[in-house]
Amino acid sequence: MENNKTFSFEDAFKAALKYFGGDELAARVWVNKYAMKDSFGAIYEQSPVDMHWRISNEIARIENKYKNPMSAQEVFELLDHxxxxxxxxxxxxxxxxxxxxxxxxxxxxIGLDGDAxxxxxxxxxxxxxxxxxxxxxxxxxxxxxxxxxxxxxxxxxxxxxxxxxxxxxxxxxxxxxxxxxxxxxxxxxxxxxxxxxxxxxxxKMEEGKVTGANVSVKLDDEFMxxxxxxxxxxxxxxxxxxxxxxxxxxxxxxxxxxxxxxxxxxxxxxxxxxxxxxxxxxxxxxxxxxxxxxxxxxxxxxxxxxxxxxxxxxxxxxxxxxxxxxxxxxxxxxxxxxxxxxxxxxxxxxxxxxxxxxxxxxxxxxxxxxxxxxxxxxxxxxxxxxxxxxxxxxxxxxxxxxxxxxxxxxxxxxxxxxxxxxxxxxxxxxxxxxxxxxxxxxxxxxxxxxxxxxxxxxxxxxxxxxxxxxxxxxxxxxxxxxxxxxxxxxxxxxxxxxxxxxxxxxxxxxVYKRRRKVNPNDTDVHVDFVDEVGDSFEEYIVYHRKFIEWMKVNGYDTEKKYSQEEIDDLVAKxxxxxxxxxxxxxxxxxxxxxxxxxxxxxxxxxxxxxxxxxxxxxxxxxxxxxxxxxxxxxxxxxDGSRAGVMISVSKKDKKESGHAEGADVQEDQPKGHPCEQPEVTEVRPKELECDVVRFQNNKEKWVAFVGLLKGYPYEIFTGLQDDEEGIILPKNIIKGKIIKSTNEDGSHRYDFQFENKRGYKTTVEGLSEKFNPEYWNYAKLISGVLRYRMPIDHVLKLVASLQLKDESINTWKNGVERALKKYIVDGTKANGQKCPVCGHETLVYQEGCLICTNCGASRCG
CATH class of the missing domain: 3.20.70.20 (Anaerobic Ribonucleotide-triphosphate Reductase Large Chain)
Structure with missing residues (x-):
């Protein structure tokens, strides 16, 4: 009889953590990827024991169709742990x-025969x-x-x-x-x-092209x-x-x-x-x-x-x-x-x-x-x-x-x-x-x-x-x-x-080093690295699991905090x-x-x-x-030709290690580290993921389309909503993609495509056409500095410094600032700006607003 009992993520993670001997990564991977779920994400297995019995019982059922069948117990013993x-x-x-x-x-x-x-x-x-x-x-x-x-x-x-x-x-x-x-x-x-x-x-040499496929060329001996x-x-x-x-x-x-x-x-x-x-x-x-x-x-x-x-x-x-x-x-x-x-x-x-x-x-x-x-x-x-x-x-x-x-x-x-x-x-x-x-x-x-x-x-x-x-x-x-x-x-x-x-x-x-994102305002947090976007990271040492086994067999203390020189010596032995x-x-x-x-x-x-x-x-x-x-x-x-997940521990690193814990993280071939500043991408991909940010200024409803490359703002389009000449967009749409195409005259057009609840794809055509020429020129300027990875807080300072006489464009400028503030990590300092109440340079961004850490004043723009 099928078991329909479900488990929370926390329950399954706790049981899996015990199963994997405290290996958090293994436990998380199992729950996220391999525990039996329905199409709504409900979890039906508490630990890999349940999964292995599920598989064993099914294989034993097939075995019973043939001579000399294996039992479910025999199969389970091969799979267990x-x-x-x-x-x-x-x-x-x-x-x-x-x-x-x-x-x-x-x-x-796949592949068709004949006139393929x-x-x-x-x-x-x-x-x-x-x-x-x-x-x-x-x-x-x-x-x-x-x-x-x-x-x-x-x-x-x-x-x-x-x-x-x-x-x-x-x-x-x-x-x-x-x-x-x-x-x-x-x-x-x-x-x-x-x-x-x-x-x-x-x-694939052009950034953003053919990003959804691996490509291989079939070489014959004659060519070689x-x-x-x-x-x-x-x-x-x-x-x-x-x-x-x-x-x-x-x-x-x-x-x-x-x-x-x-x-x-x-x-x-x-x-x-x-x-x-x-x-x-x-x-x-x-x-x-x-x-x-x-x-x-x-x-x-x-x-x-x-x-x-x-x-x-x-x-x-x-x-x-x-x-x-x-x-x-x-x-x-x-x-x-x-x-x-x-x-x-x-x-x-x-x-x-x-x-x-x-x-x-x-x-x-x-x-x-x-x-x-x-x-x-x-x-x-x-x-x-x-x-x-x-x-x-x-x-x-x-x-x-x-x-x-x-x-x-x-x-x-x-x-x-x-x-x-x-x-x-x-x-x-x-x-x-x-x-x-x-x-x-x-x-x-x-x-x-x-x-x-x-x-x-x-x-x-x-x-x-x-x-x-x-x-x-x-x-x-x-x-x-x-x-x-x-x-x-x-x-x-x-x-x-x-x-x-x-x-x-x-x-x-x-032995290698990993970084995990931390909130620098939390107590007992040690910040080792801050990227240019303002994210704070703590670094810690991870030991390959079988390296820990080697340490145990050879009498080394796996709980000790080793210096970098001691780690190098251990590896050498x-x-x-x-x-x-x-x-x-x-x-x-x-x-x-x-x-x-x-x-x-x-x-x-x-x-x-x-x-x-x-x-x-x-x-x-x-x-x-x-x-x-x-x-x-x-x-x-x-090394370095693609983004990836690890950084090495070398003698140049001055930090001392933690104790021997964690797991080997070879989920894919290691290729760099995601916390490093993303490379500049000069050739705009044909498609970009897009966030939709709504805001209101002077009683006008505005919308911003922020094109994202690897989660980082790459370009921005904004316009009035629901105006005869504005952008008509359903209220519940917050994500989609911006598609760039070339017109017959060689000019470019940018369309926003999203999917509604019924699965139908709808396109808002010609985002750049929603601007008058002056709006569009400023948008291209801002998109240009985003493309070259200027930190967001600096981009905001640039936008704020634009001297614009037309009041409508000043309104637009405020909207752009508000849209981009979403991408500033809480806690980032607003360097060079003084609190209008107490006069101290103690302003930080918090949930899109400037908060004074000295007097508590708040200003959202």
Whole structure:
């Protein structure tokens, strides 16, 4: 019987905090992201114990359909405390959750056959992408089928616009889809052979463009050889045609240098070594049956054919090290082999659970009140996914905690010794996952189109054959339950709950500093940092959880307040020394990825972290080495090229540390710190989030539209409300977005778009046209200083100093001040301004008003 008892956030957080041993971040992540909720946000689980029993009971229900079923207790013991087997986010939140109708799949790829470059086909892919994202799936699709810019088309446009406008379309659609408080995830790819591939590679270099997608370029061996040897390369469209409609010869070296430069500059595009992917892919042995790989999921670890999907699961490698961080440390291969086989079995059960979820999705669509014309395309989309998933029963068994496993074994990540050991672990994983899939084929039947003859020349299958001839013999005889089994994904927030390093990555930092925003007026608050917007922050030291374990095992006091020198000394004595994301030998990391890739039938998501001062030549060397080492893809990240979440603790820091508490925060690849002043963005994004601020001056009703970039005011428009020549806006609208477009004469227009309660999008056109020229010039001046990140209190001083004779414009000026005051943090001093009552320079901003801290006088302007 389903339990309908609900819990408050506080109750669930308290129970989860106890479960995670006081780890606040892990507890918060679990409650926010993984506790079972309904569509209104009501929480139905008090701690991860409830979640793991929910999952265990559902898997046991599926197990009972087959021979030799596992019990719910056996499954629970594998899941409990995230110790051994950890389902990925979509299965973890969706299994047994009848409050929301969502897929259990993490990854989808879509794409139409036939005349797929028609406008109708392009729009259909856009619709399918959104339909999948609203069910919690990450989506990838390839753009190589779209005809290049300038190609003739049979419509009024006469020639094609090329790839980039459609990249923007798909990106914008992604940003519009909310997935339980997060945006959708999209991968766009294109073949280097496509004549527009250079425009694709450059598209994300303009700030604000294609912000809703990851982009990767598919590189064939011919291009790589031409780039390395500086030979010409022929592009064509269609890319696979024997008699293409369009061809052009390019310098492979120059285009390669652009790829390298852009990756160095912005971490994109990622590169996919496409010939390696196709050659190694077992599903591509069935390409003529619909399994031809065309793109990857957003993080690149699952190359997929159109309308196939994959569910993911990770095995916590740290938990198989007996006596970690001691001289007696040993990897328990017997337990590991047994659990890998269980993991593959659980993954196959989750395929069955996904089939049930798709049935529910299709039933919901069928029962929806819309017309068949509206809902038919979504219904058919899921029908195609159900068919492809059922044919191949694809799974994604992966790992997490590779970095911690190596450290616990006394091995330094990035050394040849550590790499050799990792390869043994992943080879063991591959053989036992395939053994489990073959055993399930005996009991449950092979995947529908299995044909040993088709696979006999596949390099991965032949590695299995050489490593375990008996397994291969059984596979030929009985088949395999799953068309492909393995991956290594970026475990992200999941690793916060395993309290380990993420995926295959090394530890980012064993000890690092975080900042949390504080109110400087509170008692016992120590302010270490004030940003230019006026926000105050306290800094504190966080220790990676397994680093704390190393400290305990080796007799170090985890409650002591260590100086920076003592922390540096501790790290130097630990197995994490010179083994962090920024320390490891970068070429060695790429070689390690290539060596492990030999035992992963899908792909590996891994990022090579580089310090800020490396040159582009190093990126070139890394990418070439990745190709030569047999990697299927590669992503680099140069420190500071994107915003992110951490700062390092270095000897330059003068503050002493706190005691050893907190958790490793590797929710995503670390990329800078959000508390640092945002970079100036000179090229205005096409769309900006927008706040609407209403105010009244001299009995007139005014409205201000404040365009926000990363939460910071970037531009402002104001005007009279409800006047014949003013701005007509419903009373309840407070948010929307400002969209910039270019008129035929080259001038710009700015429109405000919002969504009403019924979901209809409405647009207020031409915000700049609501100003007379003088208003507009002042607005451009103020927007200009906002764009260049002048602190808001200084912007207000600038506005106040404007000498305006026209009384109506002075009224407007007051309105602008009032609108911008919303973005001043309470407590910011109004430097240079004296209190009109007591005469002291003791004015601070509080809730948009100037308050005198000396006499208490208040003035709101």
């Amino acid at each position: 995230f110790r051994y087997i950890v389902p990925a986010g979509s299965p973890m939140t969706g299994i047994g959750n009848n409050h929301q109708v969502a897929s259990l799949s993490n990854c989808f790829v 470059d028609s406008y109708g086909a392009i729009m259909r892919v856009d619709e399918e992408q959104v339909q999948l994202m609203k069910r919690r799936g990450g989506v990838g699709h390839d753009l190589s089928h779209i005809r290049p810019k300038g190609s003739p088309v049979n419509n009024s446009a006469l020639t094609s616009t090329g790839l980039v406008p459609f990249m923007e379309r798909y990106s914008n659609s992604t940003r519009e889809v909310a997935q339980d408080g997060r945006r959708g995830a999209l991968m766009l790819s294109v073949s280097i052979k496509h004549p527009d591939s250079e425009a694709f590679i450059d598209a 050889k031409a780039a390395v040897s500086d030979k010409p390369y022929m592009q064509q469209w269609p890319i696979n045609a024997e008699t293409p409609k369009f061809k052009k010869e390019i310098s492979a070296r120059k285009l390669w240098e652009k790829i390298v430069h852009n990756a160095w500059k912005s971490a994109e595009p990622g590169v996919l070594f496409w010939d390696t992917i196709l050659k190694e892919s077992i599903p591509d042995c069935y390409a003529d049956l619909g399994f031809r790989t065309v793109s990857t999921n957003p993080c690149g670890e699952i190359p997929l054919c159109p309308y196939d999907s994959c569910r993911l699961l990770s095995i916590n490698l740290y938990s198989y090290v007996d006596h970690p961080f001691t001289k007696n440390a040993k990897f328990n291969f017997d337990k590991f082999k047994k659990h890998v086989q269980f993991a593959q079995r659980l993954m196959d059960d989750i395929v069955d659970l996904e089939m049930e979820k798709i049935d529910l999705i299709m039933k919901k669509i069928a029962d929806d009140p819309q017309s068949d014309e509206v809902k038919g395309s979504e219904y058919n989309l899921w029908k195609k996914i159900q068919r492809k998933s059922g044919m191949g029963r694809r799974t994604g068994v992966g790992i997490t905690a590779e970095g911690d496993m190596l450290a616990a074994m006394g091995l330094r990540y990035g050394t040849q010794e550590a790499t050799d050991f990792s390869v043994i672990v992943h080879k063991t994983l591959a053989i036992n996952a395939y053994r489990s899939s073959v055993d399930m084929a005996k009991e449950r039947g092979a995947f529908e189109v299995y044909d040993a003859k088709r696979e006999e020349k596949n390099p991965f299958v032949n590695r299995i054959k050489d490593a375990d001839p008996e397994l291969y013999s059984d596979m030929v005889k009985f088949g395999r339950r799953n068309i492909a089994c393995l991956t290594i994904a970026p475990t992200g927030t999941t690793s916060l709950m395993t309290q380990t390093t993420s995926g295959i990555e090394p530890v980012f930092m064993p 630990s197995p994490y020394y010179k083994a962090t994301a920024n320390d490891v030998d970068w070429l060695m990391k790429v070689k390690m990825q290539g060596a492990i890739q030999k035992w992963v039938d899908h792909s590996i998501s891994v990022t090579v972290n580089l310090p800020n001062d490396v040159d582009e030549n190093l990126v070139n060397r890394l990418y070439v080495e990745a190709w030569k080492s047999g990697c299927k893809g590669c992503t680099i990240y140069r």
